[in-house]
Amino acid sequence: MHQEFLMGNQAIALGALAAGVRLVAGYPGTPSTEVLETVAKNRQENTYVEWSVNEKSAMEVGAGAAYTGARTMVTMKQVGLNVAADPLMSLEYIGVKGGMVILVADDPGPISSQTEQDTRHFARFSKLPCFDPSTVQEAYDMVQEAFEYSEKYGTPVFFRSTTRVSHGYASIQVKEVEEYKNVEPEGFVKDTKRWVIFPKLSYQAHINIEARNEELAKVFSQYKRNLLLPAGDDCKELKKGIATGGFNYTYVTEAMANLGQLRELKVSTPHPFPEQLAVEFLTGLEEVLCIEELDPVIERELIYIAGKYHLPVKILGKLSHHVKNSGENTRDSVLADIAAFMGRQLPEQGENGQAVPAPELPVRPPVLCAGCPHRASFYAVKKAMQGRKTIFCGDIGCYTMGNAMPLDMVDTCLCMGAGLGIAQGVGHIEPDTSCFAFVGDSTFFAAAIPGVVNAVYNQAEMTLVVLDNSTTAMTGHQPHPGTGHTMMGEVVAKVNIEAVLQGIGVTAVETVNPLDLDKSIEVVRKMAGMPGVKAIIFKYPCIAITKPEGKMAVDIDKCVGCRKCIREIGCPGLIIRDGQVAIDESLCTGCGLCSQICPFEAIGGC
């Protein structure tokens, strides 16, 4: 053992390696991405790791490996689990031979997601056991235990993390490589009664799963990470308790260190719920406050258990409006909620600066980077379609930020790949609208191809715009099928987007460099005017993976101060310095879009 300062996601990765994981597959998504990246960086000789094309593929690749008896892990963010739901739901009926951990990172807030969905519900829905770590050290230790339970009970298990565990850091104790487990897979053994899902098998499997989960509820009541903490001496007479789990356990611990220790239940396995332990916790209490994020999962379980065992205890939390029902909790919100529950005054906080009102603070919204090729692509479409009835259907990625002023080029955004379907749906009802769907290169492979097939087959009228910056930019530049390299470090043939589109039957496909504004506008006008399904591929690499072209400069003798450049494209590299438009040299990449917009030719390269 030795000490390391690790991010939660790194700890989960190293824990999985220590457990002898042989295959890890996933799709990038905040806050889960670093798990797979850390496995790739630290992989052992026999570890296979891949960024799959999407979460469904990752789940299926993981299942296959687990069928052989190998320990496997799949990683994704919470909305990615929706994509993987189909294989997951059936896989639970089939089961696994090697331990299989499904790492899903939830995002209370949400900080960088479309939804505040709660994977603990998915665990109950799919009937999978679920582990919910509260600290970085616990994540490291618990993921190894999760593999053991998975293998022992022949079921995939969820390992549910949240942003503050995944992205928190701590100095923790980790194993030496020599201490890593080595689980040699037996290999796939043919047995159609085991591996082929048929109604008869599913019926029997369902019986077994229900029995197993009843047993697991008992087993988990003894699991050392499900804790029942007694009340402190000063709080015994209160007959009140706190139930919590996951990262919120740390908020609760800190708050009760301040206010006094109530009887406390820490739930580390929200499914199957440790029922016997919960009964012991509830017995003798009059009121319980549940502190959790996302959905009131613990709260509903306790209400159910209180009813089932006729326990005269009130369960409070999100459902009773004692805890806010959306967004992240904080140290301060949990302290205030527990203080109110205990009927205690909040301790003096001693905050600074409240006596004098603060000056107005700067707002710093996320924007497309200076020199981002997406800005040029959006601008070309905007100029080409000016005055026409249009809809611009966006998608998930950096380019969602094309919605910001002054570009204002994202009318809809729903989920990965949805822009294509939405454009088609609008077009079927409003034939006079010119329908565009924008999709990034990684998202194209992950989620857009069936949408293109649908459009071609069903005779839609639409223009697909692929924003190809040759990387998965939003999540930190992961490779994808179009980049020509893999997480195993191999150089492979690139999957060509243009060829894919032509193969599907999109006959009008044109690739253009978005930084050539006139040509781009011309191509958009031409394609938009054609019938059927057309595609434009704007191809230029992300500024973060390429060397800058140089820097632009403003010729102050020619600049008349009209500020058209700033008003039209909103590039952060264009600033006002001493009342004059200027280039921020620390940001400018020399993309030259502004120089093509200036009516006075006052911006040039230098």
Place this chain on the structure above:
Amino acid sequence: MSKNIVLCGVGGQGTILASKLISAAAMAQGLPVKSAETIGMAQRGGSVFSHIRIGEDAVCPMIAKGTADIILGFEPGETVRMLPYLRQGGLVVVSKRAVMPVTAALSGSNYNGEKMVTYLRSVVERIMVVDTDKACHELGSAKIVNLLLLGAAAASGELGLSVEDIRQAVIDRVPPKFHQLNFSALDYAANLK
């Protein structure tokens, strides 16, 4: 020792390296460390923060309001934003240089860094305002704001880590070609009065 430290600034200013150096220096003293920081979209030009908690009694990596011993402010406006975290009698070490929001040119924002510094001086008892522009100019690099603030904080004694502790963390964590520059920044700030 137990310390709560808040670092704040704008994405790209080097708050994350500063946070790693403090954590490394504390761990070298055998102290447990927990931290949390902004990761993701905001890293590009958005408001970013790190919370660092040093000591045995820290369970949660996040800092409660009114309990930070020290705020290392890489930007005056962002420091005002984080001020509710400072405890009574806590120390603020802040760079004088304002970073305009990337949308300032577009929105015609009248964001003024000097106003923020004046405000900070009026409400915080213990404050060190570091003229990082001057220091960067004299030392010939714009990328040393983090070491300047660390040097000033370490020399104040409030960080609980010495300038030498930070220097050792630089040796352990930063590529050798940057050592000399970082040492110059540390020493420059440590000798400010």
